[in-house]
Amino acid sequence: xxxxxxxxxxxxxxxxxxxxxxxxxxxxxxxxxxxxxxxxxxxxxxxxxxxxxxxxxxxxxxxxxxxxxxxxxxxxxxxxxxxxxxxxxxxxxxxxxxxxxxxxxxxxxxxxxxxxxxxxxxxxxxxxxxxxxxxxxxxxxxxxxxxxxxxxxxxxxxxxxxxxxxxxxxx
Numbered sequence: 736x737x738x739x740x741x742x743x744x745x746x747x748x749x750x751x752x753x754x755x756x757x758x759x760x761x762x763x764x765x766x767x768x769x770x771x772x773x774x775x776x777x778x779x780x781x782x783x784x785x786x787x788x789x790x791x792x793x794x795x796x797x798x799x800x801x802x803x804x805x806x807x808x809x810x811x812x813x814x815x816x817x818x819x820x821x822x823x824x825x826x827x828x829x830x831x832x833x834x835x836x837x838x839x840x841x842x843x844x845x846x847x848x849x850x851x852x853x854x855x856x857x858x859x860x861x862x863x864x865x866x867x868x869x870x871x872x873x874x875x876x877x878x879x880x881x882x883x884x885x886x887x888x889x890x891x892x893x894x895x896x897x898x899x900x901x902x903x904x905x906x
Contacts, residue, residue, distance in 0.1 A: 740838040742795035742807055745783045752803050753779040756827030765864045797839040804830040807839040809847050818854035820847055836870045848902040855901050861886055862894040871898045
């Protein structure tokens with residue numbers, strides 16, 4: 736099954752399906768508020784344009800059996816945090832339950848360590864997003880801490896669980 740899951744740069748032709756997949760309140764409830772909801776084609780077009788300007792590439796479409804199924808990316812840090820990146824990902828609801836996020840996190844982690852020469856990748860997860868916590872744990876990410884009442888989403892406070900993984904070849 737995992738051979739059916741890949742990551743690739745986004746293309747202009749992804750705009751309609753990206754908007755369709757991202758325009759889901761269940762997905763938005765687990766993302767940062769700077770991502771709009773409702774999510775429309777012009778939002779997808781702007782996002783795709785921004786990803787095309789990345790050098791090096793940090794944001795990718797996730798494909799399942801050749802179909803765009805979600806997004807995965809790294810936000811490379813600077814200054815005293817150089818060599819680190821924050822990981823982010825989501826999978827469209829029609830594709831849930833196929834191990835797609837787990838494989839996409841594996842692929843982007845390998846990319847970050849091998850191609851971007853990162854030392855550390857981390858993720859902040861809303862406490863109620865147990866599926867995302869499981870995805871990170873399956874990929875060898877370790878809990879770093881729990882930031883109490885650090886998140887406000889949908890006018891409710893919750894904890895943020897912070898996970899990390901180190902590149903063992905770059906100690």
